[in-house]
Amino acid sequence: xxxxxxxxxxxxxxxxxxxxxxxxxxxxxxxxxxxxxxxxxxxxxxxxxxxxxxxxxxxxxxxxxxxxxxxxxxxxxxxxxxxxxxxxxxxxxxxxxxxxxxxxxxxxxxxxxxxxxxxxxxxxxxxxxxxxxxxxxxxxxxxxxxxxxxxxxxxxxxxxxxxxxxxxxxxxxxxxxxxxxxxxxxxxxxxxxxxxxxxxxxxxxxxxxxxxxxxxxxxxxxxxxxxxxxxxxxxxxxxxxxxxxxxxxxxxxxxxxxxxxxxxxxxxxxxxxxxxxxxxxxxxxxxxxxxxxxxxxxxxxxxxxxxxxxxxxxxxxxxxxxxxxxxxxxxxxxxxxxxxxxxxx
Amino acid sequence: xxxxxxxxxxxxxxxxxxxxxxxxxxxxxxxxxxxxxxxxxxxxxxxxxxxxxxxxxxxxxxxxxxxxxxxxxxxxxxxxxxxxxxxxxxxxxxxxxxxxxxxxxxxxxxxxxxxxxxxxxxxxxxxxxxxxxxxxxxxxxxxxxxxxxxxxxxxxxxxxxxxxxxxxxxxxxxxxxxxxxxxxxxxxxxxxxxxxxxxxxxxxxxxxxxxxxxxxxxxxxxxxxxxxxxxxxxxxxxxxxxxxxxxxxx
Ligand SMILES: Nc1ncnc2c1ncn2[C@@H]1O[C@H](COP(=O)(O)OP(=O)(O)OP(=O)(O)O)[C@@H](O)[C@H]1O
Ligand SMILES: [Mg+2]
Numbered sequence: 001x002x003x004x005x006x007x008x009x010x011x012x013x014x015x016x017x018x019x020x021x022x023x024x025x026x027x028x029x030x031x032x033x034x035x036x037x038x039x040x041x042x043x044x045x046x047x048x049x050x051x052x053x054x055x056x057x058x059x060x061x062x063x064x065x066x067x068x069x070x071x072x073x074x075x076x077x078x079x080x081x082x083x084x085x086x087x088x089x090x091x092x093x094x095x096x097x098x099x100x101x102x103x104x105x106x107x108x109x110x111x112x113x114x115x116x117x118x119x120x121x122x123x124x125x126x127x128x129x130x131x132x133x134x135x136x137x138x139x140x141x142x143x144x145x146x147x148x149x150x151x152x153x154x155x156x157x158x159x160x161x162x163x164x165x166x167x168x169x170x171x172x173x174x175x176x177x178x179x180x181x182x183x184x185x186x187x188x189x190x191x192x193x194x195x196x197x198x199x200x201x202x203x204x205x206x207x208x209x210x211x212x213x214x215x216x217x218x219x220x221x222x223x224x225x226x227x228x229x230x231x232x233x234x235x236x237x238x239x240x241x242x243x244x245x246x247x248x249x250x251x252x253x254x255x256x257x258x259x260x261x262x263x264x265x266x267x268x269x270x271x272x273x274x275x276x277x278x279x280x281x282x283x284x285x286x287x288x289x290x291x292x293x294x295x296x297x298x299x300x301x302x303x304x305x306x307x308x309x310x311x312x313x314x315x316x317x318x319x320x321x322x323x324x325x326x327x328x329x330x331x332x333x334x335x336x337x338x339x340x341x342x343x344x345x
Numbered sequence: 346x347x348x349x350x351x352x353x354x355x356x357x358x359x360x361x362x363x364x365x366x367x368x369x370x371x372x373x374x375x376x377x378x379x380x381x382x383x384x385x386x387x388x389x390x391x392x393x394x395x396x397x398x399x400x401x402x403x404x405x406x407x408x409x410x411x412x413x414x415x416x417x418x419x420x421x422x423x424x425x426x427x428x429x430x431x432x433x434x435x436x437x438x439x440x441x442x443x444x445x446x447x448x449x450x451x452x453x454x455x456x457x458x459x460x461x462x463x464x465x466x467x468x469x470x471x472x473x474x475x476x477x478x479x480x481x482x483x484x485x486x487x488x489x490x491x492x493x494x495x496x497x498x499x500x501x502x503x504x505x506x507x508x509x510x511x512x513x514x515x516x517x518x519x520x521x522x523x524x525x526x527x528x529x530x531x532x533x534x535x536x537x538x539x540x541x542x543x544x545x546x547x548x549x550x551x552x553x554x555x556x557x558x559x560x561x562x563x564x565x566x567x568x569x570x571x572x573x574x575x576x577x578x579x580x581x582x583x584x585x586x587x588x589x590x591x592x593x594x595x
Pocket of ligand 2: 389
């Protein structure tokens with residue numbers, strides 16, 4: 001009983017008097033597991049698996065972004081591929097122009113692209129945040145099914161636009177001949193690249209943790225659970241949700257820029273509705289609104305895709321079954337199943 | 346008498362063919378409890394919802410401290426000092442009592458776009474919340490999920506949320522419904538103390554409570570005001586006795 005009281009006592013929590021919860025240890029296990037697997041694969045010379053770990057980290061990061069909107073904000077976006085793809089194209093287009101020494105978008109006064117990841121990331125955060133602002137502003141005028149449909153519609157517009165714009169490969173996509181660079185490290189080294197992805201994943205996880213623990217997070221949670229209560233308290237739910245949507249878009253965009261560099265290629269598949277759907281599946285699999293749910297979901301999803309996909313072309317049937325099981329029997333997703341129900345203070 | 350704090354002027358609202366609010370005018374003065382009574386479906390809750398901005402009126406005006414607030418959003422009105430409780434309580438069931446009240450404290454501090462400092466150890470939020478919960482006798486329920494509360498406790502949490510706003514006017518929609526005699530007595534005591542801090546527009550079916558508490562009463566029937574006056578005037582009003590009180594009292 002005392003431990004239960006302590007758990008609900010914020011002062012005690014803050015002072016670290018409460019033993020860390022089971023969820024905390026599962027979070028640590030997930031991260032250590034992923035990093036350990038990548039390192040093991042590297043030392044065994046299994047390049048494929050090192051890259052697979054990078055893929056998991058990057059997709060998990062995109063899902064962390066979506067989780068902020070979907071899980072914590074209750075905004076079911078079926079269009080996050082728009083941000084992921086946009087990030088990918090920023091990386092691709094920037095590298096393309098740097099390689100050809102032509103101005104970006106062919107406009108005279110624009111710079112000649114860059115192969116520096118840091119600049120690419122900065123631009124990505126900026127443009128995906130802006131796109132998130134536009135899409136979010138318009139979509140948040142609706143709710144429920146309409147919100148789902150309008151976010152999908154925006155992503156599909158981007159998809160068809162990229163498909164029919166020959167300057168950057170159109171439907172063939174755009175190769176990145178050399179991975180973009182970071183100061184001091186060799187991004188072409190597979191394990192190094194994994195660590196870059198893993199660190200950005202951890203930063204986005206840490207950021208969402210801080211965010212959700214803050215006043216903004218409290219408002220966002222209430223905007224999701226009971227917007228009428230939030231408004232009755234004097235806080236307009238709309239700008240709170242919009243801000244969460246924008247941050248969510250920025251994280252998904254950054255993940256996209258990394259994904260393009262991982263594959264040395266950006267194609268319209270990154271903008272496709274399939275990917276938006278996969279991100280939703282990952283968030284639900286992992287546990288909606290659980291901080292590390294997206295990581296758990298991404299690990300499960302990518303492993304199923306890789307292993308079951310190798311055994312049977314009908315792997316998505318099995319994925320569907322697992323998803324059904326989660327929705328019906330484990331409402332908290334994988335994290336809910338492993339760590340029990342989430343707690344608030 | 347001083348200036349009215351809240352003024353409702355000729356409010357009208359129709360749901361299709363149903364006139365839910367019919368030319369309603371009423372005032373709320375500092376220091377008073379103004380009771381709003383009337384049979385089920387008379388339009389009492391609909392009136393409150395228009396005052397708080399949850400429903401747009403078809404015509405009419407609402408003034409708070411002389412300022413027209415008819416065009417403002419729910420959140421803007423709350424910021425200007427309208428606190429309310431709902432007939433069917435509207436809280437986040439999945440969150441603790443503390444968290445539900447905390448959001449109102451956060452709102453009056455005007456600081457929801459702070460992204461870093463954890464609320465779970467923020468004394469400027471926790472202390473006011475603790476004070477209010479103490480006042481309502483909810484201290485040992487602070488960490489309990491709202492979903493696990495009794496009906497009466499949920500009403501108290503609604504009150505706590507409204508009080509946390511440090512409102513200029515309180516609009517309470519049947520705050521003691523289903524509370525039992527002990528809970529009702531406590532609520533009556535609380536409201537009679539509170540009215541000196543903040544005037545209250547009170548919807549209530551319990552006539553004993555109404556006449557114990559109210560300074561003035563408006564009787565609403567089929568959307569319109571049947572009678573308005575001091576508690577004594579209403580008690581002895583023939584049309585009211587016939588149309589409404591007659592059914593309830595013997
Ligand atoms: N959103 C709505 N759409 C259509 N009709 C509504 C709506 N809200 C309320 N009404 C109708 O308006 C009338 C007034 O309802 P209201 O809830 O204001 O009554 P009330 O006086 O609060 O009743 P009670 O004492 O039962 O709470 C009722 O006939 C109700 O059915
Ligand atoms: Mg009512």
